[in-house]
Amino acid sequence: MASTIRIRAVSSGDTTEVQALVQHPMDSGFVKDAQGNLIPPHYIQVVEFEHAGKAVFTAYWGPAVSKDPYIKFSFKGAQKGDDLTVSWVDNKGATDSLVGKIQ
Amino acid sequence: MDNNNSSRETSERSGPTRRVIVQGAIAGSLAGLGLAGVAPLSRARAAADASKWPKDAFAQKTEADAIKALYAGKMPEASDKVNLDAPEIAENGAVVPISVSTTLPDVTSIAILVSENPFPLAANYPIQPGTSPMVANRLKMAKTSKVIALVASGDKVFSASKEVKVTVGGCGG
Structure with missing residues (x-):
């Protein structure tokens, strides 16, 4: 199955700018389905970005983060061609991860 | 077959x-x-660790309680060095682009709160040394609300806020 994660990391000089998109419903627990039943909460809680075995960025998310979440940040100390690992875990314990190359 | x-x-x-x-x-x-x-059902070991998720802070139903849970009672000070970028009017409350950046030194975390949401704390980003104190994301907003950016810098907490008008809520059916 295709990964739920898409990542774009571009290094310019010292700084690497990272943009990532994750496919996830991010159900808040307050929305009703067509039958009027509440859709139970289902959302990503933690996203971790790792470079060279070190966490460079962590996101703690609540149900208020939009569906198919987007995140952008930047960090220092990486070079073109380095690996950047992304992983997430949701409130039901599901996980996914992806290794991206810094461009 | x-x-x-x-x-x-x-x-x-x-x-x-x-x-x-x-x-x-x-x-x-x-x-x-x-x-x-x-x-x-063991999966490949992932680095993301749900046990570190700040459950308490995310469970608070008011802005004040969420801030208390996040910063152990420290009160945020308004600061013009915290830059909160959010739209004046969000046509669709389900996807409101919000970004926070700051020029403050020694930033250890950035949090974003939406006061009128059922759970005000929307996202909390611990900032590692070497990571720029800037983050952009998209949040859901139930209705017109104040959005607060909180930045922990050194042993203090600084904030900036902005009223965002929502024409279609993102948390209802």
Whole structure:
């Protein structure tokens, strides 16, 4: 199955700018389905970005983060061609991860 | 062969129930063989660790309680060095682009709160040394509300806020 994660990391000089998109419903627990039943909460809680075995960025998310979440940040100390690992875990314990190359 | 295919299709159409039953059966048979210690559904080990998720802060129903849970009672000071970028009017409350950056030194975390949401804390980003104190994301907003950016810098907490008008809420049906 295709990964739920898409990542774009571009290094310019010292700084690497990272943009990532994750496919996830991010159900808040307050929305009703067509039958009027509440859709139970289902959302990503933690996203971790790792470079060279070190966490460079962590996101703690609540149900208020939009569906198919987007995140952008930047960090220092990486070079073109380095690996950047992304992983997430949701409130039901599901996980996914992806290794991206810094461009 | 045909039989096999059609049964696979059926299982997909009937959703998770059948799969759960099958997995349960596998787990049961493993346990029967004395392999209960081997998790039948173990996945590749991921770095994201749900146990570090600040459950308390996310569970608070008011802005003040969420801030208290996040910063152990420290009160945020308004600061013009915290830059909160959010739209004046969000046409769609389900997707409101919000970004926070700051020129403050020694930033250890950035948090974003939406006051009128059922759970005001929307996201919290611990900032590692070497990571720029800037983050952009998209949040859901139930209705018109104040959005607060909180930046922990050194041993203090600084904030900036902005009123965002929402024409279509993102948390209702």
